[in-house]
Amino acid sequence: MSTSDPEHNRERDSEATFGDYGGQYVPEALMPALQELEDAYERYVLENEDGFMDEFRERMRDFGGRPTPLQRADRLSERYDREIYLKREDLVHGGAHKLNNALGQVLLAKYMGKERIIAETGAGQHGTATAMAAAHLDMPCEIYMGRTDVNRQRPNVYRMRMNGAEVNPVEAGSGTLKEAINETFRDWATTVETTHYVIGSVVGPHPFPKLVRDFQAVIGREAREQIREKAGHLPDSVVACAGGGSNTMGTFHEFVSDEDVDLYAVEAGGSSLEIDAEEGLAPNSATLSTGTDGVLHGAMTKLLQSEEGQIMESHSVSAGLDYAGVGPELSYLAETGRVTPVSVDDEAALNGFHRLSRLEGIIPALESSHALGYLEESHDELGDLVVVNVSGRGDKDLETVLEETEKRDLEAAPDVEVFDG
Amino acid sequence: MTDDSNAAPESTIETAIRENDPALITYITAGDPSLEDTKRYVEALDRGGADLIELGLPFSEPVAEGATIQAAINRALDAGTTPEGFFELVDDLETEAPLLVMTYYNMILQYGSEPDVRPFVERAAEAGLSGIIVPDLPAEEADPLREACDDHGLDLVFIVAPTTEGERLETIMSQVSGFAYVQARLGTTGARADVSTATHESLERLSEYDVPKAVGFGVSEGDHAAEIIEAGADGVIVGSALIDIVADSDDPEADLEAKAEELKRGAVRGAESLTVDAEDTPEPEQP
Numbered sequence: 146m147s148t149s150d151p152e153h154n155r156e157r158d159s160e161a162t163f164g165d166y167g168g169q170y171v172p173e174a175l176m177p178a179l180q181e182l183e184d185a186y187e188r189y190v191l192e193n194e195d196g197f198m199d200e201f202r203e204r205m206r207d208f209g210g211r212p213t214p215l216q217r218a219d220r221l222s223e224r225y226d227r228e229i230y231l232k233r234e235d236l237v238h239g240g241a242h243k244l245n246n247a248l249g250q251v252l253l254a255k256y257m258g259k260e261r262i263i264a265e266t267g268a269g270q271h272g273t274a275t276a277m278a279a280a281h282l283d284m285p286c287e288i289y290m291g292r293t294d295v296n297r298q299r300p301n302v303y304r305m306r307m308n309g310a311e312v313n314p315v316e317a318g319s320g321t322l323k324e325a326i327n328e329t330f331r332d333w334a335t336t337v338e339t340t341h342y343v344i345g346s347v348v349g350p351h352p353f354p355k356l357v358r359d360f361q362a363v364i365g366r367e368a369r370e371q372i373r374e375k376a377g378h379l380p381d382s383v384v385a386c387a388g389g390g391s392n393t394m395g396t397f398h399e400f401v402s403d404e405d406v407d408l409y410a411v412e413a414g415g416s417s418l419e420i421d422a423e424e425g426l427a428p429n430s431a432t433l434s435t436g437t438d439g440v441l442h443g444a445m446t447k448l449l450q451s452e453e454g455q456i457m458e459s460h461s462v463s464a465g466l467d468y469a470g471v472g473p474e475l476s477y478l479a480e481t482g483r484v485t486p487v488s489v490d491d492e493a494a495l496n497g498f499h500r501l502s503r504l505e506g507i508i509p510a511l512e513s514s515h516a517l518g519y520l521e522e523s524h525d526e527l528g529d530l531v532v533v534n535v536s537g538r539g540d541k542d543l544e545t546v547l548e549e550t551e552k553r554d555l556e557a558a559p560d561v562e563v564f565d566g
Numbered sequence: 567m568t569d570d571s572n573a574a575p576e577s578t579i580e581t582a583i584r585e586n587d588p589a590l591i592t593y594i595t596a597g598d599p600s601l602e603d604t605k606r607y608v609e610a611l612d613r614g615g616a617d618l619i620e621l622g623l624p625f626s627e628p629v630a631e632g633a634t635i636q637a638a639i640n641r642a643l644d645a646g647t648t649p650e651g652f653f654e655l656v657d658d659l660e661t662e663a664p665l666l667v668m669t670y671y672n673m674i675l676q677y678g679s680e681p682d683v684r685p686f687v688e689r690a691a692e693a694g695l696s697g698i699i700v701p702d703l704p705a706e707e708a709d710p711l712r713e714a715c716d717d718h719g720l721d722l723v724f725i726v727a728p729t730t731e732g733e734r735l736e737t738i739m740s741q742v743s744g745f746a747y748v749q750a751r752l753g754t755t756g757a758r759a760d761v762s763t764a765t766h767e768s769l770e771r772l773s774e775y776d777v778p779k780a781v782g783f784g785v786s787e788g789d790h791a792a793e794i795i796e797a798g799a800d801g802v803i804v805g806s807a808l809i810d811i812v813a814d815s816d817d818p819e820a821d822l823e824a825k826a827e828e829l830k831r832g833a834v835r836g837a838e839s840l841t842v843d844a845e846d847t848p849e850p851e852q853p
Contacts, residue, residue, distance in 0.1 A: 161706075171704065172701050173704050173726065174729050176704045176729075176730075177729045177730070331632070331753070334752060335752050439672045440675060443702075453648055454676030454677070455626040
């Protein structure tokens with residue numbers, strides 16, 4: 146009797162879904178490749194066939210710099226009058242957690258006998274991580290990047306090229322992540338027999354959300370062990386920023402069954418949570434907080450969309466969070482209440498950026514700065530022991546931050562005029 | 567629940583293909599450059615001999631589409647094309663050729679007040695559409711839409727890709743509704759200069775199934791149509807080549823009609839050479 150229920154067919158394969166979310170909404174031509182990937186995921190990742198996971202961990206140690214530290218933030222602990230610990234994913238090779246997934250997938254592609262790597266990138270962090278991993282494992286690599294992002298993230302374009310990757314600008318639409326993903330899917334639909342698509346977040350059709358989560362889960366696994374060692378018990382809350390959600394799921398996954406640990410996914414509130422339906426614009430990327438259920442890029446998940454189902458242009462000062470969708474597992478965990486979606490606006494994130502730089506000597510990525518912005522606004526609700534994931538470092542964002550800081554009166558900012566001379 | 571394999575139920579679409587074999591199926595994007603224009607273009611294609619007409623309902627993220635149809639979709643969205651406007655266009659159309667809607671799954675899900683496929687299907691049936699094609703809905707995810715389509719007598723047309731083989735092919739062929747949309751090559755839609763070898767291989771693979779087969783993705787000329795029909799298809803599907811006319815022609819109606827005639831002639835030529843050659847053509851054999 147539930148045929149009118151859109152989730153009705155979810156029962157066909159609970160492995161492909163998280164409650165009502167997930168699935169495989171892709172062109173038929175890609176389905177055999179997804180099945181092949183599913184098979185490889187089970188054999189190599191879940192069952193460690195041919196020692197795949199051993200090799201992955203070894204390479205993440207020697208090439209990637211794992212494990213990363215869990216550091217007590219002394220000044221922040223003092224400021225908020227509670228214990229604040231930072232998981233330092235900014236110290237992973239390349240400057241962000243992105244390598245965890247990129248290296249895992251490029252290695253998997255190699256085990257699968259694929260000959261070529263493609264990937265999308267928004268800010269360029271996933272693209273640079275994939276280019277590094279492909280160079281490291283000697284695989285040809287092409288990256289699709291929206292024209293707008295190519296123009297505003299020049300240094301990352303050069304980094305990818307330095308590592309031997311080809312960067313293909315995507316002219317369509319607003320020239321950001323969404324368009325880059327569309328174009329990478331189109332390439333894949335053409336080259337699927339020889340090529341692996343290294344998707345950059347816990348998004349896309351099954352098995353990508355699980356595959357990416359499992360490669361990223363090392364963040365939470367390490368953090369959980371480290372906090373028990375340092376503080377003697379589990380944290381009251383864990384905070385991570387959320388765009389597509391790869392650092393979020395990577396940080397949370399190991400804690401999901403620890404019911405006393407609160408999990409906060411901090412989304413980009415942009416300039417406002419209000420949506421301009423007329424223009425099809427969402428001046429934010431707070432998908433979990435404000436989105437509605439629909440299908441994008443292969444999965445049923447929460448989306449920023451118009452009533453008619455057109456996907457909206459999202460916005461965030463942080464390019465890495467600027468996406469109208471979110472991983473289906475996060476939609477599920479938010480729906481069930483296990484994860485609390487929250488958001489902070491551009492200004493709070495910029496203040497978070499400056500505050501961590503000044504107080505702790507760590508320049509965080511603008512993405513991670515959202516988690517730090519939330520810590521400032523809501524630390525009272527987070528309990529006595531808090532772990533915050535610093536998903537990446539902010540060197541890539543310096544130009545944006547200077548520009549955005551000049552436009553505003555930010556309480557945590559230094560005098561940026563001195564940067565001119 | 568499931569029909570006997572290969573015994574697809576009677577359908578307007580299947581009948582249209584079988585009675586007009588070799589059939590010409592045309593695609594244009596609704597609302598490019600306006601819904602009023604689309605109405606005239608559809609009528610021109612109908613006059614030109616199209617046996618089935620697919621109308622694209624534009625979605626902002628058309629991942630299966632090449633550059634030509636992407637551009638058409640952008641023009642249609644810029645012109646403010648909405649699902650309701652689309653259905654009103656279909657309400658107004660009186661064509662000899664049955665009409666299908668081609669759109670992405672999210673557009674179908676969002677038509678009602680909450681995510682659900684039924685309101686869309688009900689409205690499609692009411693408007694007189696005969697079927698639905700959803701490029702991002704593989705058979706695995708199709709149960710809700712298939713059931714809704716069955717209830718309203720609409721066909722849900724599935725795509726068979728060059729990579730579709732073995733069990734997947736069996737499954738899809740057992741669910742064929744209307745016709746099997748044979749994707750001529752890997753990749754996205756778009757006019758090409760030749761007929762791919764994948765087309766021949768796919769048709770060969772499908773030859774044992776007694777269902778109407780129509781080939782799309784890259785078909786742009788009468789000669790392609792002839793070659794594809796000769797290779798065993800019951801129909802050809804042409805989209806991007808028509809969109810080029812919509813975008814560039816000074817007289818799109820006349821040119822669309824002429825193009826439809828050219829394609830239909832090509833298809834018929836292919837069918838004729840097939841009857842003539844049927845018993846003479848030596849099968850290429852492996853030494």
